[in-house]
Amino acid sequence: MRIGELAKKTGVPARMLRYYEEQGLISPRRLDNGYRMYDDYLVDRVKKIRGLVDSGIPTRIISSILPCLDQPQTIVVKNAEPGLRELLVTERDRMSDKIDFLIHNRDSITRYIEAIDAAATQEQSLEAG
């Protein structure tokens, strides 16, 4: 598909798709007329990139972990560069920290919302009573 369609399917503006390409996150083929051509699997990949960016992970790091995120374990595990494992562990742990942190705070917000609702309910019963 061309860039406009991919943008529509992912919700990521074409501008950003070109930017991600520039950062080495995706490498669309080119048609004879110069247009970018995106394979279907890139839809998921772009969504993944968005999610990672939105979670505060810079593109520089995304580019190094992205190949490890494709589900059917890519053939690439062979001759793993020595630094790669360490990097993955670091990033994995960082993600775990974020997860724990987000869960904790999300639950706080949920409790707060419940408190608001409880207060509203109570107020209503006061009005009625």
Next chain:
Amino acid sequence: MRIGELAKKTGVPARMLRYYEEQGLISPRRLDNGYRMYDDYLVDRVKKIRGLVDSGIPTRIISSILPCLDQPQTIVVKNAEPGLRELLVTERDRMSDKIDFLIHNRDSITRYIEAIDAAATQEQSLEAG
């Protein structure tokens, strides 16, 4: 405590503490000489801010949800502004999405690391055999 001590305790540079203040996230008292004075409870608050920023949440939004994150439910639930609940729900859901997303990808990374280790182990047994 003064800004240097808070910086040390939180790992957040003084420069950033001033920035967070500018963004309305913390409001230290001032000594007669103009020095900022931070109460102890701000240590946790600053850590919370860091975590949220690192998770890709902009300070603008942090400032609106931060009051709802203090653990002993603040007295503030009363006269909840109408938009607040909606905003909290939105942000809570956004956080839930991030959590799911991060868990999924973290697990992918973990599997990849395990694959690396398995490959290394296998290689060793080949050498030995």
Next chain:
DNA sequence: CTTGACCTTCACATTAGTGGCAGGGTCCAC
């Protein structure tokens, strides 16, 4: 064969989050 919807590159602008420094005040300890 022209119009409109796409696409291209290039470039400039903005925002958020940072880092860093200069010029100057405060205060403790020697």
Next chain:
DNA sequence: GTGGACCCTGCCACTAATGTGAAGGTCAAG
């Protein structure tokens, strides 16, 4: 009473991510 460690404000600069728009090529449909 001086030096060093701390604080202040203000400003300039940088990066990453993003918006926007100009100037121009492609192509299908009328």
